[in-house]
Amino acid sequence: MTALMIQGTGSNVGKSMLVAGLCRAARRRGLSVAPFKPQNMSNNAAVTADGGEIGRAQALQALACELPPHTDMNPVLLKPETDTGAQVVVQGKRLTSTRARDYPHLKPRLMAAVQESFARLRAAHDLVIVEGAGSPAEVNLRRNDIANMGFACAADVPVVLAGDIDRGGVIAQIVGTQAVLSEEDNAMIAGFLINRFRGDPSLFDDGYALIADRTGWPGFGVLPWFPDAWKLPAEDALDIGAPERSGGLHVVCLALSRIANFDDLDPLAQEEGVRLTMLGPGRAIPGDADVVILPGSKSTRGDLAFLRAQGWDVDLAAHIRRGGHALGICGGYQMLGRSVADPDGIEGAPGTDPGLGLLEIDTVMTGDKRLTETRAVHAATGTGFHGYEIHIGRSDGPDRARPFATVGPRPEGAVSANGRVCGSYLHGMFRDDAFRAAWLAGFGVQAAGRYDASVETVLDALARHMETHLDIGGLLGLAR
Structure with a gap:
């Protein structure tokens, strides 16, 4: 009946992993929870039980929720075919192929499907955890947006902004996002968190306090680097973290x-x-x-x-x-x-x-x-x-x-x-x-692994990792 949205300061800041971990943490607390991503752009798709396709990240998040993947979890999937065009999949089925410059004209039509799918999930579960796409700071794309603040405002879903400290400049990432957002969009942000910290998180105490002071947003914690993240299905081919081995x-x-x-x-x-x-x-x-x-x-x-x-x-x-x-x-x-x-x-x-x-x-x-x-x-x-x-x-x-x-x-x-x-x-x-x-x-070669069991183990470990370092109770308490 309630929902919370994780948006990021940029692409590949770890939103998919954060949502998967939150989903598993909420499930471990006995909640019926479902993932949702209004719009995803990926050629890494999963087949759903209802005969459609969604982004692979949402299939992983469904697993974290102990649910079968469903097309409502990712109602708009963009599958790039060229540098300037993509296939548009709506609620699991191919709608059309379009050029990037023409896609904004489709968005008002797509928002109806997004809201329809979201309403069904919200009615069926205690909690829906929503993943944004790219960054809300791309304000040039704000008109007719269905992926970030456009969706959050339309559906009245509070937002937590995640920054990736491993990339550097996380203070500017978060403070700068607030600077470029409209007053209406900033009002949707209920707090921030820091992802992928390597080393002693206390070393960032002053930076963390500075972000809270400059933005007025509460912080929900600093999440250290999760070393087993590579064992989860990757959203981007560049994220396949195969370990270096000399033989085999x-x-x-x-x-x-x-x-x-x-x-x-x-x-x-x-x-x-x-x-x-x-x-x-x-x-x-x-x-x-x-x-x-x-x-x-x-x-x-x-x-x-x-x-x-x-x-x-x-x-x-x-x-x-x-x-x-x-x-x-x-x-x-x-x-x-x-x-x-x-x-x-x-x-x-x-x-x-x-x-x-x-x-x-x-x-x-x-x-x-x-x-x-x-x-x-x-x-x-x-x-x-x-x-x-x-x-x-x-x-x-x-x-x-x-x-x-x-x-x-x-x-x-x-x-x-x-x-x-x-x-x-x-x-x-x-x-x-x-x-x-x-x-x-x-x-x-003798196989040693049990893959699905390994993914389940890593999802449980990720949930425990997030419970240890983030204010999970506070995050879930934001949902409305």
């Missing part, structure tokens, strides 16, 4: 420009016997790579051009000739084939591009998007596993006679004649402990 199976993931659903890799990063490298642009595929993963992409043909611009097509062919392995997931699977055709211009300009030619398949983009949770059986090991599909396009060709997996009687994915190149539309396969163990065993 070397898995290299190509960090494509429109990389999507990259949290597929999180479970591998936690395996002691795996060394995961997120390979950025301008770097060659290492000669000691054992497996190269081509991840999902929001723009398959665009990322094919990006991949070739890095010289990765040449590196990948050499890697396969040396006896290396490759796995393409969703868009990466499509890239491995002979061609990718988009006759209707669904992901960009209409046309057909040659693929990498490592799988004997061809892909045609189609207007219908497949969104479903899936139970499959890995063909090579006979291991059953859970995954999900979230893609457009259909792929077919001779290598489909050697499927990666089967879904009921249906073959899924493809495997090359030499067995070293595989492709599948199934995301989330590595989250399944049995599949991950069987897949790693094929490379002589």
Whole structure:
């Protein structure tokens, strides 16, 4: 029946983690709590039980609330397709694709869906914890805003402003935000907190007091750095905090420009016997790579051009000739084939591009998007596993006679004649402990982790960490 909103002084200040921790802390106190983010921009999406998609961060927050993900938790999802355009997903379903300059004209229409979803959550739960997007200090975007103060004012939800001290300049972040906000928007802010402090928090006592004095806002604490944050599914591909390891199976993931659903890799990063490298642009595929993963992409043909611009097509062919392995997931699977055709211009300009030619398949983009949770059986090991599909396009060709997996009687994915190149539309396969163990065993690696149990453990630890260092009772008491 009540709600509280966490906004940040900028992008990537830890809002998603703070909301997840607050959700779990509230749940541990016996409250029925749900997460909500009016608008998210991410190509890292989760399939919901009601057959839609939401941002992966809201799926994690739902887990923290012990709820299944639902499209009402993130009613507007923007999935970037180019530097200036994005697909607009509303309440789980694709509405349109639009250029950034045209998006503001859609916002009044989208606010109705945002308020509708929020009202349903508020009616069903004791507490809704809302996450803002970017920063309210972007006052040039305030008109028709649905993500930060526009939503907070419309729904009468109090705001706590989070600053990230690890970036430096946190005093200016918070005081400066107050300086640029309107009187109406400042009135919605009920306090502030400091995130990601490394070292002794008491060293910031004077700065903390200065912020409170300059703004007149009460502080709710200084949260020290949470070292296990990397073990939670990342919202941004750059946040995949794979630990540095000198040995083990070397898995290299190509960090494509429109990389999507990259949290597929999180479970591998936690395996002691795996060394995961997120390979950025301008770097060659290492000669000691054992497996190269081509991840999902929001723009398959665009990322094919990006991949070739890095010289990765040449590196990948050499890697396969040396006896290396490759796995393409969703868009990466499509890239491995002979061609990718988009006759209707669904992901960009209409046309057909040659693929990498490592799988004997061809892909045609189609207007219908497949969104479903899936139970499959890995063909090579006979291991059953859970995954999900979230893609457009259909792929077919001779290598489909050697499927990666089967879904009921249906073959899924493809495997090359030499067995070293595989492709599948199934995301989330590595989250399944049995599949991950069987897949790693094929490379002589013994799996040690229980991924879902690990995420639950980290969420509980995060809630305890926040209870120790923040005034959680005071924060929850703000909700109205």
